[in-house]
Structure formats: C-alpha cells, structure tokens
Amino acid sequence: xxxxxxxxxxxxxxxxxxxxxxxxxxxxxxxxxxxxxxxxxxxxxxxxxxxxxxxxxxxxxxxxxxxxxxxxxxxxxxxxxxxxxxxxxxxxxxxxxxxxxxxxxxxxxxxxxxxxxxxxxxxxxxxxxxxxxxxxxxxxxxxxxxxxxxxxxxxxxxxxxxxxxxxxxxxxxxxxxxxxxxxxxxxxxxxxxxxx
Numbered sequence: 001x002x003x004x005x006x007x008x009x010x011x012x013x014x015x016x017x018x019x020x021x022x023x024x025x026x027x028x029x030x031x032x033x034x035x036x037x038x039x040x041x042x043x044x045x046x047x048x049x050x051x052x053x054x055x056x057x058x059x060x061x062x063x064x065x066x067x068x069x070x071x072x073x074x075x076x077x078x079x080x081x082x083x084x085x086x087x088x089x090x091x092x093x094x095x096x097x098x099x100x101x102x103x104x105x106x107x108x109x110x111x112x113x114x115x116x117x118x119x120x121x122x123x124x125x126x127x128x129x130x131x132x133x134x135x136x137x138x139x140x141x142x143x144x145x146x147x148x149x150x151x152x153x154x155x156x157x158x159x160x161x162x163x164x165x166x167x168x169x170x171x172x173x174x175x176x177x178x179x180x181x182x183x184x185x186x187x188x189x190x191x192x193x194x195x196x
Contacts (some may be wrong), residue, residue: 043184082155084187087113087130091154092184098136103147113186126190130181131161136169138176147178157185 078084089110100106111131120126138144144165151158161181168177 008183020119039080074082078157078187080188083156083157083185085183086188087128087186088155089130092132092156095150095154099147099150103136103138106134108132108134116177116185121190125187125191128186128188129159130186132158132182132184135177138155138165138178139174140176142175144178151182159185 030038043190063071075084087115092110096106096108109132113128113130116127116129133146138147148160161183163178165179166177168175
C-alpha cells in the first residue's frame with residue numbers, strides 16, 4: 001500500500017519537527033559542552049600557571065629562609081666570639097699583662113681602632129681593625145702556640161699579620177724571640193667607628 005506523498009507529510013510532520021528540534025538542542029548542547037571544555041581548559045592552564053608561580057615563590061621563600069638561618073648561625077657565632085660590637089680591649093690587656101709573668105720580656109703596643117681600608121660600609125656596618133704588636137721570649141714553639149691559642153680564646157677576632165721568630169739573642173734568656181703583628185677585627189655600626 002502506497003500512500004501519496006501529501007498524505008505522509010501530516011503523519012511525519014510531528015515526528016520530523018521533534019527530530020529537527022532534538023537535533024538543534026543536541027547541537028546546541030554539543031556546542032555548549034565544547035565551549036565549557038575550552039573554558040575549563042583555559043581555567044585549568046591559568047590555575048596551573050598560578051600554582052607554579054606560587055610554588056616558585058614558596059621555593060624562593062624556603063631558600064631565603066635557609067640562607068637567613070645560615071646567616072643567623074654565622075651572626076651568633078661572631079657575636080659569641082665577641083667580633084660584633086665594641087672591642088674588648090680590657091680583656092686583651094688583662095691577658096697580655098697576665099702573660100708577662102709567663103713569657104719573659106712580653107711587651108705590646110695596641111693601636112687605635114680604625115676602619116679597614118677596602119672594606120667599605122655595607123648596610124650601616126663597617127669592618128674595623130686594631131693593630132697590635134707583641135714581642136716576648138718563648139721557651140719553645142709550644143710556648144708560642146700556647147700564646148696564640150690564648151689570644152683566640154679572648155673576645156674578638158685576632159688575625160695574625162706577620163710573625164718573626166728567631167733564636168733569642170739575650171744571653172740570660174734561652175729560647176725564641178717572637179715579634180708578631182695582629183689585627184683585632186670587629187664589626188660595628190659605621191657611625192661608631194674609632195676608639196671606644
């Protein structure tokens with residue numbers, strides 16, 4: 001049974017209309033899903049980039065924190081050693097005066113505190129030095145080593161410049177004639193330089 005074309009249309013019109021409508025809705029949903037996916041990918045990339053930037057900042061902060069910890073330990077070591085702040089001249093002189101009983105002929109000269117040339121001011125701090133010359137008669141090399149070890153136990157930072165050691169020319173004192181130059185180094189505010 002064959003129906004004429006005009007008679008089929010009224011029967012199919014509703015179904016074809018729903019098919020066209022459903023196809024349009026499906027295409028619209030596919031387009032909306034594609035736009036949502038594109039937007040979500042862009043958002044993900046932006047979020048990922050922001051996460052990486054934050055991670056880099058956190059890594060930088062951790063590195064700076066580690067460096068700060070190292071600097072804090074170094075500062076504490078220098079502070080405990082007495083190399084930061086005012087000089088400890090009284091302790092130095094007391095040690096040398098007490099050493100005069102142990103080391104015959106011990107004499108010393110302690111110059112005024114001065115800024116170290118070439119060690120310019122940085123962040124309001126300056127490296128200072130006080131030159132000290134010491135001469136005495138040591139019984140042997142161990143005696144001279146003991147003297148140096150005693151200096152290193154004092155507050156401050158003694159940097160040995162030069163030492164001249166020779167057999168003592170004195171007939172009454174056998175041993176080694178020691179003549180050494182030291183620089184007592186300290187770090188202090190640049191404005192407070194000079195002798196204190």
